[in-house]
Amino acid sequence: MSASLNIIGELAYWQQTGIRVGAGLAAVLLIAGTLVYLHLFKLVSFMQSRLGPMEAGPFGSLQLLAEVGKFLQKEDIFPRKADRFVFAAAPFVVLMSTFLLVVVVPGGPDAWFIDTELGIYLAMAVSSISVIGILMAGWGSASKYSMLGGLRATGQLIAYELPLILAVIGVVIQAGTMNMQGIVFAQAEGSIFGWDGIGNPYILTQGVAFLIFMIAMQAELTQAPFDMPIAESELVSGYMTEYSGMRFLLFFIGEFATAGVFSAVAAVLFLGGWYIPGIDPNDNIMNVLGPLVMLVKIVGLTFVVFWARFTFPRFREDQLQKLAWKVLIPLALANIVVTGILKVAF
Amino acid sequence: MIGLLAAASADMDLYVAQNIFFGIIAAQMIYAAFRVVTTANVVHAALWLVLVLSGVAVQFILLGAEFVAITQVLVYIGAVVVLFLFGVMLTRASMGADESVASEKRSMATVVGVLLFTVMAVSLIDSFEDTRLVIDEPQSTTLVSDSIFSQYIVPFEAVSVLLLAALIGAIVVARRD
Numbered sequence: 001m002s003a004s005l006n007i008i009g010e011l012a013y014w015q016q017t018g019i020r021v022g023a024g025l026a027a028v029l030l031i032a033g034t035l036v037y038l039h040l041f042k043l044v045s046f047m048q049s050r051l052g053p054m055e056a057g058p059f060g061s062l063q064l065l066a067e068v069g070k071f072l073q074k075e076d077i078f079p080r081k082a083d084r085f086v087f088a089a090a091p092f093v094v095l096m097s098t099f100l101l102v103v104v105v106p107g108g109p110d111a112w113f114i115d116t117e118l119g120i121y122l123a124m125a126v127s128s129i130s131v132i133g134i135l136m137a138g139w140g141s142a143s144k145y146s147m148l149g150g151l152r153a154t155g156q157l158i159a160y161e162l163p164l165i166l167a168v169i170g171v172v173i174q175a176g177t178m179n180m181q182g183i184v185f186a187q188a189e190g191s192i193f194g195w196d197g198i199g200n201p202y203i204l205t206q207g208v209a210f211l212i213f214m215i216a217m218q219a220e221l222t223q224a225p226f227d228m229p230i231a232e233s234e235l236v237s238g239y240m241t242e243y244s245g246m247r248f249l250l251f252f253i254g255e256f257a258t259a260g261v262f263s264a265v266a267a268v269l270f271l272g273g274w275y276i277p278g279i280d281p282n283d284n285i286m287n288v289l290g291p292l293v294m295l296v297k298i299v300g301l302t303f304v305v306f307w308a309r310f311t312f313p314r315f316r317e318d319q320l321q322k323l324a325w326k327v328l329i330p331l332a333l334a335n336i337v338v339t340g341i342l343k344v345a346f
Numbered sequence: 347m348i349g350l351l352a353a354a355s356a357d358m359d360l361y362v363a364q365n366i367f368f369g370i371i372a373a374q375m376i377y378a379a380f381r382v383v384t385t386a387n388v389v390h391a392a393l394w395l396v397l398v399l400s401g402v403a404v405q406f407i408l409l410g411a412e413f414v415a416i417t418q419v420l421v422y423i424g425a426v427v428v429l430f431l432f433g434v435m436l437t438r439a440s441m442g443a444d445e446s447v448a449s450e451k452r453s454m455a456t457v458v459g460v461l462l463f464t465v466m467a468v469s470l471i472d473s474f475e476d477t478r479l480v481i482d483e484p485q486s487t488t489l490v491s492d493s494i495f496s497q498y499i500v501p502f503e504a505v506s507v508l509l510l511a512a513l514i515g516a517i518v519v520a521r522r523d
Binding site for chain 1: 389390393396412413416417419420423424425427428429431432435436441486487
């Protein structure tokens, strides 16, 4: 923590925890809402030569509230043979994984939810919990479509978790720390061949890792071209088929919030995080500007994610597995070896 | 920061908060562990196992061992249980009670369980007696990695080779061409 005035630091432990949990939940909803409106409602509409929602509020900006209201009113349907508890709990498990992921992302020198030594390691660990939620949804629905969707999702998520984690290791080696703040500071204090105008964003030295991370992230989000688990033309809606109303909304929020949070992690790892060139990273103003910088980077990275999602056709299942095991994982391993050698050499 | 509880009360005589939470989580773990072996549905058993293993992770955090706790989540919940569930669902995932789960093997399993519990309890009590272990601060990851890659490098490499051998063995067994 910096020497600047830290109001949160003077509160009791349980008060700090309460504030951080509340802010984390708000961040999940805020990110999900921003992405649904900006990308799903507007960006995609413009790509498809239409206007998107226009009626509710200026430029349809209140459409989100209308949608939430609609979902809340819908009946919460349980299939007759479903395992009621597992079926009901599954969306919460998925959303909890997203929430645990958002807490590692820092927004400024003092604007963090948790500042643990193991930041990125924690992120990789909690992101794997969502698989259990997806399997619970697939099995608990007692439906063939859901079951197949759940199995496809699990096979895919296991395969792409490896390149995701291996890509991160290159950054960790270069930064010399797993702490998210440490990674931001390492980039802010770095220099490009002696020129330290913009620090050293790791996208320059870890470009391969960045590409692997973005591809694996797309697969982890089960978005096209990796949307075999949802595959609406084959499986109706995969593991989400039987969900309606509130619980479908939770899956929906989880999907978009996870896209935003993974992008935030990518922004911290590869794009310099909340750092603005020219401003001392320990300056108190960064606690206000930092989260805004992060938001801009999240929107920018998710723009790429959604661009790909609405442009590319779906992979075949065997192509999808082949890409992970035969291309991305060897590439990520080679990246680790090269990074390690260069780290020792320089 | 997760281990703040441990650090904050380090100079006190008793770790009051830790002890209370230890009790709550231990009770939850014991209940979940019983359900793992008594439930009649294989998928339910695996899901109860998630609760037991996450309880273990929380206990590690209460002890200030963040690295071990996160590894617990990554390896056991994120990989081992997921593979359990995946395997069960690929082969047989009946919705209701599964008769074949409750079999005569139960009595043998009980004997093994009690025996294992006795051995571990006796050896733990015997080696620690009433030693008080003081946790000053969360265990640093640098310390963990330094000791793995210097003092324990030989066992670490041996385990790595063993795992690799098991991996290759699994592939050889699975491939039938």
